[in-house]
Amino acid sequence: MESKISISNLDFFYGKAQALFDITLEIPERQIVAFIGPSGCGKSTFLRTLNRMNDTIPIASVTGTVMIDGEDIYKAGTDVVALRRKVGMVFQKSNPFPKSIFDNVAYGIRINGIHTSKADLAARVQKALADAALWDEVKDRLTTSAFGLSGGQQQRLCIARALAVQPEVILMDEPASALDPIATQKIEELVVELKREYTIVIVTHNMQQAARVSDKTAFFMLGKLIEYNPTQKMFTNPDEKLTEDYITGRFG
Amino acid sequence: MAQTGAIGDKIFRTILLLAAASILLIVVAIFYMMVQNSLPTLERFGIGFLTGSEWRPAQEEFGALPFIYGTLVSSLIALVLAVPISLGIAIFLVEQAPIKIARPIAFMVELLAAIPSVVYGLWGIFVLAPFIRNHLGVFLQDYLGWLPFFQGRLTGIGMLTAGIILALMITPIITAVVRDVLEAVPTTQREAALALGATKWETTTIVLGNAASGIAGAVVLGLGRAIGETMAVTMVIGNSPQISASLFEPANTIASLLAANFAEATDRIYLSALIEIGLVLFLVTFVVNALAKLLIMSVGGNSSSSKHV
Numbered sequence: 354m355e356s357k358i359s360i361s362n363l364d365f366f367y368g369k370a371q372a373l374f375d376i377t378l379e380i381p382e383r384q385i386v387a388f389i390g391p392s393g394c395g396k397s398t399f400l401r402t403l404n405r406m407n408d409t410i411p412i413a414s415v416t417g418t419v420m421i422d423g424e425d426i427y428k429a430g431t432d433v434v435a436l437r438r439k440v441g442m443v444f445q446k447s448n449p450f451p452k453s454i455f456d457n458v459a460y461g462i463r464i465n466g467i468h469t470s471k472a473d474l475a476a477r478v479q480k481a482l483a484d485a486a487l488w489d490e491v492k493d494r495l496t497t498s499a500f501g502l503s504g505g506q507q508q509r510l511c512i513a514r515a516l517a518v519q520p521e522v523i524l525m526d527e528p529a530s531a532l533d534p535i536a537t538q539k540i541e542e543l544v545v546e547l548k549r550e551y552t553i554v555i556v557t558h559n560m561q562q563a564a565r566v567s568d569k570t571a572f573f574m575l576g577k578l579i580e581y582n583p584t585q586k587m588f589t590n591p592d593e594k595l596t597e598d599y600i601t602g603r604f605g
Numbered sequence: 606m607a608q609t610g611a612i613g614d615k616i617f618r619t620i621l622l623l624a625a626a627s628i629l630l631i632v633v634a635i636f637y638m639m640v641q642n643s644l645p646t647l648e649r650f651g652i653g654f655l656t657g658s659e660w661r662p663a664q665e666e667f668g669a670l671p672f673i674y675g676t677l678v679s680s681l682i683a684l685v686l687a688v689p690i691s692l693g694i695a696i697f698l699v700e701q702a703p704i705k706i707a708r709p710i711a712f713m714v715e716l717l718a719a720i721p722s723v724v725y726g727l728w729g730i731f732v733l734a735p736f737i738r739n740h741l742g743v744f745l746q747d748y749l750g751w752l753p754f755f756q757g758r759l760t761g762i763g764m765l766t767a768g769i770i771l772a773l774m775i776t777p778i779i780t781a782v783v784r785d786v787l788e789a790v791p792t793t794q795r796e797a798a799l800a801l802g803a804t805k806w807e808t809t810t811i812v813l814g815n816a817a818s819g820i821a822g823a824v825v826l827g828l829g830r831a832i833g834e835t836m837a838v839t840m841v842i843g844n845s846p847q848i849s850a851s852l853f854e855p856a857n858t859i860a861s862l863l864a865a866n867f868a869e870a871t872d873r874i875y876l877s878a879l880i881e882i883g884l885v886l887f888l889v890t891f892v893v894n895a896l897a898k899l900l901i902m903s904v905g906g907n908s909s910s911s912k913h914v
Contacts, residue, residue: 406800409795434804437799438801444796448791448794450798450815451815461801464802514797514801515801
């Protein structure tokens with residue numbers, strides 16, 4: 354299987370404190386990879402190294418390489434804006450802009466100048482909303498504020514917003530952790546659906562969720578990658594004792 | 606049977622109620638006192654007091670229009686100059702500057718707010734006025750002299766000087782409020798924009814969109830200060846009750862008129878005129894604030910995230 358992202362020997366520091374230790378990992382194209390592990394294990398930090406979102410933290414530093422499609426994204430002269438367009442992100446807490454539903458989804462299209470005409474823009478917004486399984490619920494209220502939507506709808510709006518700029522990879526940082534079970538189920542179904550077109554990396558503290566949606570699972574503890582295997586194997590016959598202890602709930 | 610602490614809570618609530626009521630009482634009392642004391646001119650001139658443009662106390666002629674005009678125009682100049690600068694400083698401090706640079710700059714801005722107004726006035730007389738007379742004014746007349754705003758004799762004392770001094774004086778307060786408002790915008794908004802491939806500038810526009818109502822509030826606060834500022838304006842505006850399109854001409858504001866003339870207003874009708882114009886200032890401030898509140902509400906309706914999150 355083709356690797357979309359190859360991470361080798363990645364170390365991450367907040368100032369002098371090391372948060373990630375020598376991580377090497379391959380993320381296959383058009384698959385779902387889940388990162389699991391106890392709170393503070395570095396899984397979110399690791400996720401955020403993949404679109405350089407940690408750049409916003411002044412004291413953060415990274416060594417090692419992250420190759421996406423064979424390009425090292427930490428190489429000097431990397432176009433971070435272009436990188437983030439290619440590697441989209443959905444956050445733990447839904448964070449729509451204080452704009453209308455339409456303008457939220459259109460935002461990324463507009464700033465990146467993707468559309469060719471007004472009609473094209475509208476078509477792209479519709480497609481993104483449809484792909485995020487939200488179109489039917491919002492098609493009659495596109496011009497109303499995004500804050501009028503429910504929590505689950507807001508999160509799917511954020512997914513639509515990310516899809517609209519046509520990324521190749523989507524990073525999801527505990528996308529359903531603030532949602533009720535029904536909204537969570539919708540997001541999970543959506544994630545599986547999106548695999549057809551996108552490479553997806555999802556951080557979750559919910560092991561059942563990882564088991565349900567992902568093809569491969571990586572288990573992190575204290576900033577180290579403990580085990581990385583196909584999800585099926587991980588949850589039935591893990592290689593590491595630590596993984597088994599975590600999955601069976603002996604700690605965490 | 607009385608519940609534990611019921612009496613204490615009752616007293617506590619009464620004290621709070623009194624505190625809240627005192628504000629209303631003070632406003633009403635001031636308003637009543639001013640109306641009462643300006644009755645002589647209110648009865649004698651009626652609406653003509655507001656529309657009249659002659660102010661000759663010796664002849665018992667009182668037209669407040671030049672002072673209303675001067676107050677509004679000088680405040681407007683101050684806003685036009687101060688708002689972009691304040692926004693620039695605040696955005697720089699919150700969105701761009703590393704903390705090592707942001708701290709000292711923020712400290713300097715706060716220091717600027719602590720300078721007494723009379724010192725601004727002195728600086729206006731001895732530094733700004735000559736600068737406008739010899740440099741800025743000359744420059745403006747050379748290049749924009751065809752505009753009515755920049756015609757006439759250059760003395761260095763006048764509307765423009767007052768506007769610039771006011772701009773300096775309201776910059777710290779607008780900057781400080783805008784900075785607080787920007788800092789209150791959740792980081793997740795910035796990250797959402799960045800994750801979509803937004804540049805720093807585009808991310809900043811998202812932050813500003815979130816902060817719009819707060820920024821409007823900051824501007825209003827600045828306007829309120831500018832309208833009421835007295836000492837520094839008196840020192841540089843020229844204290845001449847005239848309405849002129851030229852910003853180089855001397856003018857006068859309500860606050861400045863009151864400060865300069867109260868001591869010598871001995872006869873009843875003159876005093877009444879001054880109190881009535883004070884009442885006008887009171888009402889102008891009131892209307893400006895009400896308008897601004899409406900503005901904030903209209904912005905807040907669809908763009909304030911703080912309400913919904």
